[in-house]
Structure formats: structure tokens, C-alpha cells
Amino acid sequence: MKKLHLTFAAVALAAASFFAPSAQAQAPLKIGFTSVEYVLSQMPESKQIESDLKAYGTQLEAQLKTKTTEYQTKLDAYQKGAPTMTPVIKADKEKELQTLGQSIQEFQQTAQQSMQQKQQTLLRPVLDKIQKNIDAVANEQGYTYILNSDSGSNPILLHGPKDGDVSDIILKKMGITPTAPSTAPVMQAPKAQAPMVPAAPAGKTKTKSK
Incomplete structure (x- = not known):
């Protein structure tokens, strides 16, 4: 019986020594959240980014308008002169129009990609600055995790207490006084669009005989 008590005591002591270090090492979890879009919209850099993106989009639209014009x-000239054109000239004009039309379609596709790349280039330094200050606030305030509360197809945060929102703390860390949320978040890049391009004539085009 005495041996049984000693064995139990040894097991209990071993268990206590196993759990004690982990219990001491584990600090209580403190979870906060922030809206990166909100923080970004409050930063003075956001206005410059919006301005730069708008200017870049205007340049793309101007190029697209030139191509479309x-x-x-040339399409109007072709349609006007087609009845008197020889088959060889007519075929050459049709090929030229098809090439121009294809060039415009390709430009429309690459323009949006170019806008997105431009946006990422402009945003990267600002997002790095936000991340740096998130890390600083987390360390100073004792947060274990800070989640992103921005809405999207797969939001990271679905619910949280208001006092867990550290967005204004992050802004104050950067020396920014929080104001009302921006009505036009800079996270959305403007799209470069142009008027629809009429379909180019293809192949043999019938003309009215006089």
C-alpha cells in the first residue's frame, strides 16, 4: 500500500513538473483587429496615390481614344470608298482594319493589368508602413494577434468587440488624427475604358452595284 502511494506521488510530481513550465510560459491571448482600408484612407499618402492613379488612368484612356479615333x-473612309475600290485594295484595307481592331482589344486588356501593377507599386511602401506600425502597436499594447476586418469574399474577422479595434491607435502611432472614413477607398484602382470599337469588315464585302 505504501509503495502504491509512493508511485502515485511520483506520477503526480512528474505531471506537475511537466505542466508547470508550459503554464508559466503561456501568456493570455489578446486579439485585436483593424481595417487596413480605413487606416489607408486616413493617411495623407492616400490622396497622392489616388491622384497618381487617376493621372495614369487618364494617360491610358488618351492612348486608347487615339487608337479608337x-x-x-479609317473605317469610315473604307465604308465610303468601298464601292469604287479594286478587290486588292479592298482586301488590304480590310486587313488593316482588322489589325487595328485587334490592337485596340489587346490594349484594352493590358491597360487594366497595367493599372493594377501601378497601384501595387504605389501602395507597397504605404502598406509596409502600416504593417510596421501594426507590429509596433501589437508589441506595445500586448496583442498576440491583430486581424484584418476589411470585408471581402473571405474576411478574416467575422465578429469582434469594439474595444478590440486598434485602427485609431495605429493612426495615432503614425501621428495621424482619425477623421470620418473616406468615401472613396484608394484600394480600388480606376479602370481605363474606351468606347466600343465597331467590328472590322471581314473577308469579301458585298457592295451595291450601280
Whole structure:
């Protein structure tokens, strides 16, 4: 019986020594959250980013408009002169229009990609600055995790207490006084669009005989 008590005591002591270090090492979890879009919209850099993106989008739209105008001018000239064109000239004009139309379609596709790349280039330094201050606030305030509360197809945070929102603390850390949320978040890049391009004539085009 005495041996049984000693064995139990040894097991209990071993268990206590196993759990004690882990219990001491584990600090209580403190979870906060922030809206990166909100923080970004409050930063003075966001206005410059929006301005730069708008200017870049305007340049793309101007190039697209030039291409579209050239196409329309040549299409009008083709339609007006087609009845008197020889088959060889007619085929050459049709090929030229098809090439121009294809060039415009390709430009429309790459313009949006170019806008997105431009946006990422402009945002990267600002997002790095936000991350640096999130890390600083987390260390100073004792947060174990800080989640992103921005809405999206797969939001990271679905619910949280208001006092867990550290967005304004992050802004104050950067020397920014929080104001009302921006009505036009800079996270959305403007799209470069142009008027629809009429379909180019293809192959043998029928003309009215006089």
C-alpha cells in the first residue's frame, strides 16, 4: 500500500513538473483587429496615390481614344470608298482594319493589368508602413494577434468587440488624427475604358452595284 502511494506521488510530481513550465510560459491571448482600408484612407499618402492613379488612368484612356479615333476614321473612309475600290485594295484595307481592331482589344486588356501593377507599386511602401506600425502597436499594447476586418469574399474577422479595434491607435502611432472614413477607398484602382470599337469588315464585302 505504501509503495502504491509512493508511485502515485511520483506520477503526480512528474505531471506537475511537466505542466508547470508550459503554464508559466503561456501568456493570455489578446486579439485585436483593424481595417487596413480605413487606416489607408486616413493617411495623407492616400490622396497622392489616388491622384497618381487617376493621372495614369487618364494617360491610358488618351492612348486608347487615339487608337479608337484612328480606327473609326479609317473605317469610315473604307465604308465610303468601298464601292469604287479594286478587290486588292479592298482586301488590304480590310486587313488593316482588322489589325487595328485587334490592337485596340489587346490594349484594352493590358491597360487594366497595367493599372493594377501601378497601384501595387504605389501602395507597397504605404502598406509596409502600416504593417510596421501594426507590429509596433501589437508589441506595445500586448496583442498576440491583430486581424484584418476589411470585408471581402473571405474576411478574416467575422465578429469582434469594439474595444478590440486598434485602427485609431495605429493612426495615432503614425501621428495621424482619425477623421470620418473616406468615401472613396484608394484600394480600388480606376479602370481605363474606351468606347466600343465597331467590328472590322471581314473577308469579301458585298457592295451595291450601280
